[in-house]
Amino acid sequence: MNFKQSYWIFQVLGWTFYTLSQFIDYLMIFNFDYQELEDLIFSSLINIMVGISLTHFFRIIFKNYNWIKLTIPQLIIRSALSVFIITSLLAAVNITLDETLIDTSKLNWLIKDLIYVVNFSKPVLIWVLIYIFYAYTNERRNDAVERIKLQASIEASEAKILRAQINPHFMFNALNSIRALILEDPSIAQKGITQLSNILRSALVADRKTTISLKEELKTIEDYLELEKIRYEERLQIKWQIEPASLSVQVPPMMLQTLVENAIKHGVQKASRWGFVEIFTQISEGFLWIKIRNTGTLRNTENTNEDGGFGLTNTQKRLKILYHNKAIFDIFQEDSLVVCAIIKIPII
Template identity: 75%
Template sequence: MNFKQSYWLFQISGWTLYTLSDFINYFLFWNFNYEELENLVFNSIINILVGISLTHLFRVVFKKYDWIKLSIPQLIIRSFIGIILITFLFYAINISLDEDIIDTSKSNWLLRDIVYVVNLSKPILIWVLVYIFYAYTNERRIDAIERIKLQTSIEATEAKILRAQINPHFMFNALNSIRALVLEDPSKSQKGITQLSNILRSALVADRKTTISLKEELKTIEDYLELEKVRYEERLQIMWDVDVNTLNIQVPPMMLQTLVENAIKHGVQKAARWGYVEINTSKIFNNLVIKIRNTGVLKNTENLNEDGGFGLKNTEKRLQLLYGKNASFEIYQEDHQTVTAVIKIPLSI
C-alpha cells in the first residue's frame, strides 16, 4: 500500500470512528424516534465528509505553501489559526444539523457554543498534531536520503578523480622504462611498446569502471612486470601465488598496479644485485587478502610530497571510499630486506 492509499484509509477510518463514537453517545443518552434516528445517521455521514474535507484542505495549504520549512513559532501560529478556522466551520455546520434533532433553544447559548467548540476542536487538534509530526518525520527522512545520495555522489566523484590521477603517474613510469631501452636495444623497446599498448588498453577500459575482476587487474600487472623485466632482465625476479578462487572477485582498477610500481621503484631498482616481487592472493574469513612482497627498505612516505607517498595514500583513500572501515591497507617492514603491503577487501559489505 502506497502513501496516498494509506492517507485516505486513515482519513476515512479515523473520521468514521470519531463520528461513530458521537453517534453512540447521542443514541445512548437521548431518546429518538425513527425519523430523528434517520436524521442522526444523515448528520453523522455529513460530519465524516466535512471532517475529511476540512482536514484535507489544511493538508493542501500546508503542502502548497511549504509550511514544513517555516520556523517553529511561525508553524505554531499558522497551525493554530488553521485549527480555529476548521473548528468554527465544523461548529457552524453541526449547529445547523443538530437543530433538527436536539432542541437547544432553552439552553444557555454561550455554554452550548463553548461545549460545541471544545468538543469539535479536540479531533481537529489531534489530526493537525499527528499530521505535522508525520510531515516533520518524513522531511527528516527525505533529508537523510538526500544527504546519503549527495555523500555517495561526492565519494564516487572523488574515487574517479583518484583513479584518474593514477594513470598519468603510471604512464610516466612506463615511458621511462621504454625510453631506457630505445638506444640500448631497439627490438626490446618495440616489444615494450606493444606491452605498454596492452596495459593502456586495459587502463582505458578500467577507467570507466569502479571495480574490475582481480583476474583483469593481475593481467595488467603481468604486462607491466613483463615490461619491467625487459629493462631489468635477471635483476627482477617475479613470483606468483594466486588462489584461483579469488580471480573473479571485484577490486578497484589500477590499485595493485600502483603498489607493484612502488615495489619496483623503491625495491628492485635500489637493490644492490637483484630483487623480487611476490604477489599473493587468498580468501581469509570472508575477506580477499592481497599481499605484495618485495625487496626493499620501507621509508616514511606519510608526506604526499615525498616520492611514493601519493600511491600509498591514494590506495588507502580509495579503499575507504569503496568499502568503508571494513577494508584495510597496511605496509610494513617484514624483515631487514623485505617490505610487505597487505590489502584486505570484504567479500560482503
C-alpha cells in the first residue's frame, strides 16, 4: 500500500470514527423520532465529507507553498490560523445542520458558537499536528537519503579520479621497462610489447569498474611480472601463495598492481644482486588478507612526491572511499632488507 492510498484510508476512517462518536453522543442526550434520526445521519455524512475536504485543502496549501521549509514560529502561526479557519467552517456547517434537530434558541449565540468551535478544534488540531509530524519526519528522511546519494556520488567520482591517475603512472613504468629491453635485445622486447598489450587490455576493462575479482587482478600482476622477468631474468624471484577461495573476492582494480610496481622499482631494481616479490592471499573471519613482501627499504617509498609515495597514498584513499573504516592498509619494514605490505578487505 503506497502513501496516497494510506492517506485516504486514514482520512475516511478518522473522520468517520470522530463523527460516529458525535452521533452516539447525540443519541444518548436527545430523543429523536424517525425523521430526525434520518436528518442526523445525513448531517453526519455531511460532517465526514466537509472534514475530509477541509483538511485535505490544508494539505494542498501546506505542500504547494512548501510550509515544511518555514521557521518554527512561521509554521506555528500559519497552522494555528488554519486550525481556526477549518474549525470555524465546521462549526458554521454544524450550527446550520443542528438547527433542525436541536432547539438552541435559549442559548446565547456567543456561547453556542464557542461550544461548537471548541468541540471541533480538538480533532482538527490533532489532524494538523499528526500531518506536520509526518511531513517533518518524511522531509528529514528524504534529506538523509539525498545526503547519502550525494556522498556516494562524490566518492564514486573520487574513485574514478584515483583510478584514472594509476593508468598513466603504470604506462610510464612499463614503457621504461620495454625501452631498456629494446636496447638490450630487440627480439625479447617484442615479447615484452605483447605482455604490455595484455596488461593494457586488462587495465582498460578494469577502468570501467569499481571492483574486479582478485583472480583478474592477479592475472594482470602475473603479466606484469612476466614482463619484468624478461628484463631482470634471474635477478627477480617470484613466489605465489594464493588461497583458491580468495580468487572470487572483489578488490579495487590496479591496486595490487601499483604495490607490485613499487616493489619492483624500489626493491628489485635497487638490489645489489637479486631481489624477490612474494604475494600471499587468504580468507579469515570474513576478510580477505593480502600480503606483499619484497626486497627493499621503506624509506624509498615514504615521499609522496615519488612514484612509491603516490602508490601508497592512492591505495589508502581508494580503500577509505570504498570500504570506509572497514579496510586496513599497512606497510612496514619487516627487517633490514624486506618490506611488507598488508591489506585487509571486507568480503562483500
